[in-house]
Amino acid sequence: MKERDMLSRRGFLGTAALVSASAVSGRVQAASIPEAPLMDKMTMQPPLHPTSGPDYRPVVTLNGWTLPWQTNGDWKEFHLVAEPVVREFAEGMRANLWGYNGQAPGPTIEAVEGDKVRIFVTNKLPEHTTVHWHGMLVPNGMDGVGGVTQPHIPPGKTFVYEFELKTSGTFMYHPHSDEMVQMAMGMMGMFVVHPRDSSFRPVDRDFVFVMSSYLIDPGTYLPQVSEMTDFNMWTWNSRVFPGIDSLPVRLGDKVRVRMGNLTMTNHPIHLHGHHFAVSCTDGGWVPESAQWPETTIDVPVGAIRAFDLIADNPGDWAFHCHKTHHAMNSMGHEVQNLIGVSKKDLAKAVGKLAPDAMVMGSTGMAMGAMEMPMPDNTLMMMTGSGQFGPIEMGGMFTVMKIRKGMARDDYRDPGPYKNPEGTVAYEVDATGDPIPSSSKPKAMPHDMEGMKGMEMKE
Numbered sequence: 001m002k003e004r005d006m007l008s009r010r011g012f013l014g015t016a017a018l019v020s021a022s023a024v025s026g027r028v029q030a031a032s033i034p035e036a037p038l039m040d041k042m043t044m045q046p047p048l049h050p051t052s053g054p055d056y057r058p059v060v061t062l063n064g065w066t067l068p069w070q071t072n073g074d075w076k077e078f079h080l081v082a083e084p085v086v087r088e089f090a091e092g093m094r095a096n097l098w099g100y101n102g103q104a105p106g107p108t109i110e111a112v113e114g115d116k117v118r119i120f121v122t123n124k125l126p127e128h129t130t131v132h133w134h135g136m137l138v139p140n141g142m143d144g145v146g147g148v149t150q151p152h153i154p155p156g157k158t159f160v161y162e163f164e165l166k167t168s169g170t171f172m173y174h175p176h177s178d179e180m181v182q183m184a185m186g187m188m189g190m191f192v193v194h195p196r197d198s199s200f201r202p203v204d205r206d207f208v209f210v211m212s213s214y215l216i217d218p219g220t221y222l223p224q225v226s227e228m229t230d231f232n233m234w235t236w237n238s239r240v241f242p243g244i245d246s247l248p249v250r251l252g253d254k255v256r257v258r259m260g261n262l263t264m265t266n267h268p269i270h271l272h273g274h275h276f277a278v279s280c281t282d283g284g285w286v287p288e289s290a291q292w293p294e295t296t297i298d299v300p301v302g303a304i305r306a307f308d309l310i311a312d313n314p315g316d317w318a319f320h321c322h323k324t325h326h327a328m329n330s331m332g333h334e335v336q337n338l339i340g341v342s343k344k345d346l347a348k349a350v351g352k353l354a355p356d357a358m359v360m361g362s363t364g365m366a367m368g369a370m371e372m373p374m375p376d377n378t379l380m381m382m383t384g385s386g387q388f389g390p391i392e393m394g395g396m397f398t399v400m401k402i403r404k405g406m407a408r409d410d411y412r413d414p415g416p417y418k419n420p421e422g423t424v425a426y427e428v429d430a431t432g433d434p435i436p437s438s439s440k441p442k443a444m445p446h447d448m449e450g451m452k453g454m455e456m457k458e
Contacts, residue, residue, distance in 0.1 A: 033079060033120050033158065034069070034070045034077050034078070034079045034120065035079065036079040036080070036081045036101055036120075036122065037067070037068055037101060037107075038081075038101055038102040039064075039065050039101060039102050039103050039107065040102060041065075042063055042088055042239070042243070043063060043245060044060050044061060044062055044063055044064065044065075044245045044411060045060070045061070045064070045065035045066070046060070046409060046411065047059065047060050047066070047409060048065075048066040048068065048110065050112075052071060053112060053115075054112050054194075054196050054198060055198050056110075056112060056194035056195070056198055057194075057198075057202060057203060057204070057206055058110060058206070059108060059110060059192050059206040059207065059208045059258070060205075060206065060207055060208070060411055061107075061108045061190065061207075061208050061209060061237065062207060062208075062209040062236055062237050062239070062244060062245045062247075062398070063209075063236075063237045063238075063239045063243070063244065063245050064103065064105070064107065064108060064209070064237050065103075065107050065108070066107060066108045066109070066110050067079075067080070067101065067106075067107035067108065067109050067110075069111075072118070074116050075116050075117065075118045075162075076111055076115050076116070076117050076118070077117075077118045077119075077120070078109060078117065078118070078119045078120070079119075079120045079121075079122070080100045080101060080106060080107075080119060080120070080121045080122070080131065081100060081101050081121075081122045081124055082098065082099075082100055082121065082122070082123050082124060082125050082129050082131075082153075082175075082187065083098070083099070083100070083101075083102075083124035083125065084096065084097070084098055084099075084124075084125070085097050085098065085099040085102055085103055085104050085186070087099065087103060087104050087186065087238045088239075088243065089233060089235065089238065089239055089240045089243060089329075089379065090239065090240050090241070090242055090243030090244075090329070090379055091242075091243065092377070092378075092379055093329075093377050093378060093379045094221065094377060095186075095214065095216055095221055095222070095223065095233075095238075096221045096222050097185050097186035097223070097238065098125060098182060098185035098186055098187050099185075099186050099187060099238075100187070100189060103238075104185070104186030104187065104188075104238050105186060105187075105188045105189045105190070105210050105212065105237055105238055106173070106187070106188070106189035107189060108189060108190045108191070108192060108208055109173070109189065109190070109191045109192070110192050110193075110194065111165055111192075111193055111194070112165070112168075112193065112194050112195075112196055113165055113166075113167060113168040113193055113194065113195055113196040114164070114165060114196050115164070115165045115193075116162070116163075116164050116165075117161075117162070117163065117164075117165060118160060118161070118162045119131070119160065119161045119162075120158055120159075120160050121153060121158065121159050121160070121161065122157075122158040123153045123154065123155050123156065123157055123158070123159075124155070124156075125155060125182075126155060127155065127177075127178060128146070128152035128153055128154050128155065128177050128178075129146075129152065129153050129175050129177045129178075129182060129187075130144045130145065130146040130150060130152055130153055130159075130175055130176050130177045131144045131161065131173050131174070131175060131176075132144035132145060132173065132174055132175065132176040133161070133163075133171065133173055133191065134171055134172040134173060134174060134191075134282065134302070135169070135170075135171040135172065135282035135283065135304070136163075136165075136166075136167075136171045136191065136193075137166045137167060138161075138163040139163055142161050142162065142163045144161070144175075144176050145176040146175075146176055146177040148176075152177050153177075165193050167193065167284060168193045168194055168195040168196070168200075168285075169193055169280055169282065169283075169284055169285065170190070170191075170192055170193075170208070170258040170260070170280055170282060170304045170306055171190070171191040171192070171193065171282055171304070172188060172189065172190055172191060172210060172260045172262065172282070172304065173188065173189050173190075173191050174187060174188040174189075174262060175187050180225060180226070181225045183212075183262060184214070184223055184225035184226075184227070185223060185225060186212060186214075186223075186238055188210055188212060188260075188262045189210065190208050190209070190210050190258070190260055192208060192258065201279065201285065201308075202254070203253075203254045203255060203256040203308060204250065204253035204254050204255065204408075205247075205249055205250070205253050205254075205255045205256070206255075206256045206258070207247055207255070207256070207257045207258065208257075208258040208259075208260075209236045209237045209258075209259060209260070210236075210237060210259075210260040210261075210262060211234075211235065211236055211259065211260065211261045211262065211263050211267060211299070211396065212235050212238055212262055212263055213231040213233065213234050213235065213263040213264060213265075214231060214232070214233040214235065215227040215230060215231050215232055215233070216232065216233055218330060218374070218375040218377075218378040219375030219376055219377060219378055220377065221377055228264060229264065231263070231264070232329075232330050233329065233330070233395070234263070234321065234325075234326040234327075234328075234395040234396045235395070235396070236396055236398070240329050240379065240394055240395050240396075241327070241329075241383070241384055241391075241393050241394050241395060241396075241397040241398060242383060242384040242391075242393075242394075244396075244397065244398040245398065245413075246398055246399045246400070246401050246413050247319065247398065247399070247400040247401065248401050248403070248406065248410065248411050248412060248413060248414055249311045249400055249401065249402045249403070249406070250311070250402075250403065250404070250405070250406035250407075250408075250410075251311060251312070251314050251402055251403060251404045251405075251406075252310070252311065252312060253310075253311045254308065254309070254310055254311075255308065255309050255310075255311050255400075256279065256306055256307070256308050257271075257306065257307055257309075258280070258304060258305075258306040259299050259304060259305055259306070260282075260299075260303075260304045261299040261300065261301055261302065261303055261304070261305075262301075262302065263301065264301065265301065265323075266298050266299060266300050266301060267298070267299045267321045267323065267326065267396065268296050268297070268298045268299075268321065268322040268323065269296065269297055269298075269299055269305075269319075269320070269321055269322070269396075270295060270296040270318075270319070270320060270321070270322045271295060271296075271307075271309070271317060271318075271319050271400065272295075272317040272318045272319070273313045273315060273317035273400075273402075274295070274309050274310075274311070274312075274313055274317065275293045275294070275295055275309070276293070276294055276295070276297075276307040276308060276309035277291040277292070277293060277294075277307060277308050277309070278291055278292060278294060278297055278305060278306070278307050279291060279306050279307055279308045280304070280305070280306035281303065281304060281305060281306075282303055282304040294307065296322055311400075311402045313402065314402045314403060314404065314417065315401075315402060315417045315419070316386075316399050316400075316401050316416065316417040317399065317400045317401075317402065318397065318399060319397070319398050319399060319400050320393070320396055320397040320398070321395070321396035321397075325395075326395050326396045327393050327394060327395045327396055327397045328381045328382060328393075328394045328395050329379040329380060329381055329382075329383065329394035329395055330378055330379050330380070330381055330394075379394065380394070381394060382394055386416065387416040388424075401413065401414050401417065403417075
């Protein structure tokens with residue numbers, strides 16, 4: 001990680017009080033609180049390889065990073081700072097959230113089964129907080145439930161959590177203080193514990209992300225934290241398509257994808273072009289004899305699911321939530337269905353009141369090529385473009401890009417897939433003969449042909 005991606009917190013921490021998460025302050029032997037790095041990039045950072053201890057294949061976090069640590073005797077020491085942040089969901093939209101170390105969600109924490117970890121948590125929020133280690137087996141006083149297992153961490157204070165990592169697997173972290181507000185504001189992250197035996201279930205590429213949902217009214221910047229059902233931004237690592245990283249994969253690699261769900265609903269996550277095996281939950285590894293094949297795996301609320309696959313089918317493969325409105329941005333749930341309805345009279349009436357308005361929907365809602373006035377800080381419902389035209393997606397959607405010849409730690413987007421000649425769907429005439437692409441008429445953007453005339457003609 002480059003120095004310019006980090007920000008020292010020594011000045012702030014010099015005045016912070018240090019207490020333990022439970023009555024074990026005598027056990028804290030830190031010579032000094034480790035600095036808390038700050039990430040200012042929106043794209044996936046390179047894997048953070050271990051420099052000591054057991055070897056493992058590190059994860060990469062979609063649009064995220066792994067939190068560095070320092071070694072202090074037998075302990076690995078990390079430092080999380082809970083604080084207000086600004087997160088870009090995609091180009092053209094930012095949100096005022098709460099998170100950790102400059103981003104929401106916070107950085108992924110990585111360690112090894114059997115490690116002793118010491119995690120300092122500094123509170124720079126305007127209210128108290130805690131951290132719960134979701135799915136992890138820890139001493140009761142380190143579980144992070146404010147008022148039950150520890151005092152809440154007041155603003156300006158630093159608490160420390162200490163525990164040994166009993167099991168490997170994929171876990172999450174999030175507050176158990178004012179949980180409705182703090183999680184709705186983006187406070188969460190992933191915690192990956194690698195097996196001590198590096199020969200246990202090894203993979204070549206290991207991706208991780210956490211799912212969160214928000215209601216942010218068009219033109220505004222702040223989530224509605226009391227919302228329970230009517231969300232309009234469905235995110236992976238608080239990013240939406242086209243702002244979500246692709247998953248670059250070398251042809252033939254064994255790939256693991258770990259997904260945490262801290263939204264208010266389940267998500268059936270679907271990968272095109274491959275079958276995969278469900279390999280892990282937040283309760284542990286699924287025995288190989290009990291794994292089952294899937295192309296879609298439902299991730300329940302408050303759970304993680306991981307799947308493994310062999311990337312043996314080259315191409316650009318869609319990877320998304322199969323709840324269709326979760327693959328859209330700024331989705332309004334009260335949009336009327338006007339398919340088959342003439343818009344002529346309506347368009348004239350609307351045009352008198354708002355000359356720039358568009359009356360849409362009589363033939364569908366496709367809008368990938370449309371341009372229309374929008375409130376500031378608002379994304380189109382469907383957007384993005386590819387080599388064959390508009391993609392018309394949003395929300396929880398990205399692409400796994402499988403290519404030959406990629407380097408081991410190369411996670412750069414390789415660009416569009418070059419399909420072998422004769423392997424792309426094509427248009428035919430009435431006799432079934434292919435129509436040359438040069439003779440095809442250029443279509444108007446869907447649902448726009450004649451629209452302006454319809455609005456203005458008397």
